[in-house]
Structures are given as structure tokens and as C-alpha cells.
Amino acid sequence: MADLPKDLVEEVFSRLPVTSLRGARSTCKNWNTLTKDESFFKKHIAEQASTELTVVMVIEFRVYLMSLILHDRPSITCQGKLTSLDNSDRVDISLVYHCDGLLLCIAKDFASFVVWNPYMGQTLWLKPRSPHPRLDCKSSCRKILRFVDPLGNEFVEYEIYDLSSNSWRVLDVTSDWHIDFYARGVSLKGNTYWFSRERYPAKPAVGEPFKVADFLICFDFTTERFGPRLSLPFHTGFECTVSLSSVREDQLAVLLQVDYLLRMEIWVTTKIEPEEVSWNMLFLAVNMEPFLDFQFGMSQGSFFLDQEKRVVVVFDKDTDMRFTRNIAYVIGEGGYFRQVDLGESVEYHRPFGCSYVPSLAQIKQ
Known part of the structure; x- marks a missing residue:
């Protein structure tokens, strides 16, 4: 042979x-x-x-590479599962971030995390500098940003890990905005973006509605600084939820849900940089009431976009309120709606999925 x-x-x-x-x-x-x-x-x-399209998925605290085919009968099949350095199956992973072909997989207990290149078959286990539970994104396959959140709601410091030097250090940066504890950062072109709200909003005048400014915030891993507030193509209220996803690693997609209307909107950027963003026309708007009677749980869920077929795939639980199955909802124009059963749900946590683009990047051991 x-x-x-x-x-x-x-x-x-x-x-x-x-x-x-x-x-x-x-x-x-x-x-x-x-x-x-x-x-x-x-x-x-x-x-x-x-x-086919390749998607990284976290289901029941396991990390999988899945192939996704979006035809009249959509299908999702498993290509493989992440194993640890000793080939053990017991790798409990709660969060995954993708950047430049590498995955940052955060352990369920937040006591460790692994950098994984599925294409090269390389993994590197690391431990955080301190035990506080918030651990976030990576960029350019070389650095990891961590939000230290000891009070449970207010970030007091930010740490960065450099894979090339195998070291942690505290960043001298501050912020006047707030990122919800469940919000997922999305990496694009070596930088990471979050949906954010103003931390200290001005008190409204008597009789005026209470409004909180919302925007995108970017962390630039080259300068190791947060950029200015980037505008969104909409304004949210407290009855709305927002989730982010990447499109071919050079565009950002934003999913907006308006709870009381059961309406879902998808917006895609035409240009995005740490200090500048521009938006295309509305990519997709769907009235979800004919299909579902609940809002997607984006605080734990996720979505994936196929621009060519103009569909969105949302990963969530079933609709019978017992949450016994993991489901991929495939939604498009003209009332197109399909469901793909991802299997029985033992845990309450929703399945997570994001696009995956392979890379030859080496992980320094």
C-alpha cells in the first residue's frame, strides 16, 4: 500500500x-x-x-467535527470526536471558540483548556492562571484572551496567554461597557468581536423610556487593546436576544430575536475591522410563529449561516418543553423550515455549532 x-x-x-x-x-x-x-x-x-460544510459541535460536553449537507433533506453526520493526549474519551468540554483553523476548547469545570488543530491532529492542554470561571477567545492561533470575573458580574481585569512564550500576563486595559456572561466572542481575521451594552447608562428624564446603548466591541490582538464601539443595524430592548457567528472567517453575521413578535432577523457585514464596520441589507427575516412557539435560547445556543443557499441553521433543543432531543433547525426564505434530530439530550445544555475551516498551523508543544 x-x-x-x-x-x-x-x-x-x-x-x-x-x-x-x-x-x-x-x-x-x-x-x-x-x-x-x-x-x-x-x-x-x-x-x-x-x-459539504464542516461544522464544529459541542453536544453533551463532547466536541465533534460534523459534515453538514443542506439540500431538500438536510443531514448532519459525525466525522470524528476530540480525544485527549492519552486518547481518553472522558473530555468534558463546555465551550469552544474557533479561529484560523484552531479550536480553543474550555473544560466543563473551567480548570483547564485545550488548543486543538483537528486537521494536523495536534492538541495542547493548558491551565488558567487563576481559577475564576470566565475564559474567552483566541486570535491568530497564538494568543488567548481571558476575562477574569471574580464577582460574577463585573470584569475587574483581563489576562492574555501567549502560546509562543507559554506565559500569562495581566493587561492594563479598562472598559465602560458590559458583555453578558453567556455571550460568545467570534474571531475574524485575528480579532474577536462581542455584542455589548453600555455599563453605566444615563438615567432617563421623567417620562422617558429607559434605553441602553448596544454595539459591537472588538479586541485587537495586535495592539492588545479594545477598539471603539461599532454600530449595529438595529437597536435592541431587554425583550431581544442577540447572537454572533462568522461567515467564511471574513464576515460577521448577527442573529436578532424579538421575543414578543417571535421574529428572527439575520444581518451580515460587508466590511469589519477593529475600528470600522459596515452592514449589508437585511440577509433574512422570518416570522417564526408558524413553526415554533418559543424563542431560541441563544444564551447557550448558536447558529450557522450558508449564504449561497440563503439559509440559517440554529442549534437548540426540541419544542416539547421537556428538552429531550438536540435539534438543528434549518430555516430559509419562502417558509422553508426543516428539523434535523441530533440525538437524545441527557444534559440541559443546548448544542453548540460553528463553522470550521482547516489549517496547517502548528501548535507549539
Whole structure:
């Protein structure tokens, strides 16, 4: 088998899921070298992208790579599961952040986290500087930003971990805005964005409604500073929820839900940088009342966007209020609505999913 022509081996391996390459690499040195070569990498990614989308999912505290096919009958199938350095199955993961082909997986007990490159089959376990529970995003595969939240609601300091130097340090930065404890940061082009609200809003005049400014906040990992407030194409009230997602790692998608209207809107950026943002016209607006009688739980849930097919996939629980199943809701224009059953739900936590783009980035051990 190891003597097969290189072109034939490349053709066969290019059709394998990302996680299946691990077995091929362990077979012989030639195959290991070939599957990590840049030319093969480009061919493999092109082959996979032409047939399906790859999504990272956290279900029942396990991390999976899933292939997602969006046709008249949508399907989601498992490609592989994250295992630890000792190949144990017992890896309880509560949160995952994706950036430049690397995943930051945060343990359920917040006592450790792992940086994982599924394509290269590399993992690196790390421990936080202190035991406080809030641990957030990474950027450019080289740095991790952590929000230290000992009081449970107010951030008092920010820490950054540098993978190249294997060290933590406290940042000398302050903020006058608030990010909800459950809000997920989204990494784009080496920076990370959050939906935020003003921390100290002005008291309204007598008879005036109470309003809190809302916006996006970006952390620039090059300058290691937070940028200015970035405008949103809407204004939210306390009856609204907002969630973020990435589109091809160069655009930001925002999902807005208005609870009392059971209305869902999707907006996508045309340009986004740490100090500037512009928005396209409304990508998708759906009245959810004919399909569901509840609002998606975006505080724990997530969504994935396919611009070409103009559909959104929202990962959540079932609708019978017992939350016994994990479901992917596929929603599009013209009343298009499908459900994909992701299996029985033992835990209350909602499934999480985000797009995944493979990378040859090396993780320094």
C-alpha cells in the first residue's frame, strides 16, 4: 500500500474526512508527510468544500467535527470526536471558540483548556492562571484572551496567554461597557468581536423610556487593546436576544430575536475591522410563529449561516418543553423550515455549532 503512486494516494486521501487522516498518517512516514503537505492540503480542502460544510459541535460536553449537507433533506453526520493526549474519551468540554483553523476548547469545570488543530491532529492542554470561571477567545492561533470575573458580574481585569512564550500576563486595559456572561466572542481575521451594552447608562428624564446603548466591541490582538464601539443595524430592548457567528472567517453575521413578535432577523457585514464596520441589507427575516412557539435560547445556543443557499441553521433543543432531543433547525426564505434530530439530550445544555475551516498551523508543544 505504501508503494502506491503519489497521485493515486492524494486522490483517495482527498476524499477522506479531516479526522480520518489520523489513521492514514500513522500507517507510514510517506503518508504522514504527504497529508501535511501544502499542495495536498489545498486539494483536500477544495474537495471537501465542494461536497459539504464542516461544522464544529459541542453536544453533551463532547466536541465533534460534523459534515453538514443542506439540500431538500438536510443531514448532519459525525466525522470524528476530540480525544485527549492519552486518547481518553472522558473530555468534558463546555465551550469552544474557533479561529484560523484552531479550536480553543474550555473544560466543563473551567480548570483547564485545550488548543486543538483537528486537521494536523495536534492538541495542547493548558491551565488558567487563576481559577475564576470566565475564559474567552483566541486570535491568530497564538494568543488567548481571558476575562477574569471574580464577582460574577463585573470584569475587574483581563489576562492574555501567549502560546509562543507559554506565559500569562495581566493587561492594563479598562472598559465602560458590559458583555453578558453567556455571550460568545467570534474571531475574524485575528480579532474577536462581542455584542455589548453600555455599563453605566444615563438615567432617563421623567417620562422617558429607559434605553441602553448596544454595539459591537472588538479586541485587537495586535495592539492588545479594545477598539471603539461599532454600530449595529438595529437597536435592541431587554425583550431581544442577540447572537454572533462568522461567515467564511471574513464576515460577521448577527442573529436578532424579538421575543414578543417571535421574529428572527439575520444581518451580515460587508466590511469589519477593529475600528470600522459596515452592514449589508437585511440577509433574512422570518416570522417564526408558524413553526415554533418559543424563542431560541441563544444564551447557550448558536447558529450557522450558508449564504449561497440563503439559509440559517440554529442549534437548540426540541419544542416539547421537556428538552429531550438536540435539534438543528434549518430555516430559509419562502417558509422553508426543516428539523434535523441530533440525538437524545441527557444534559440541559443546548448544542453548540460553528463553522470550521482547516489549517496547517502548528501548535507549539
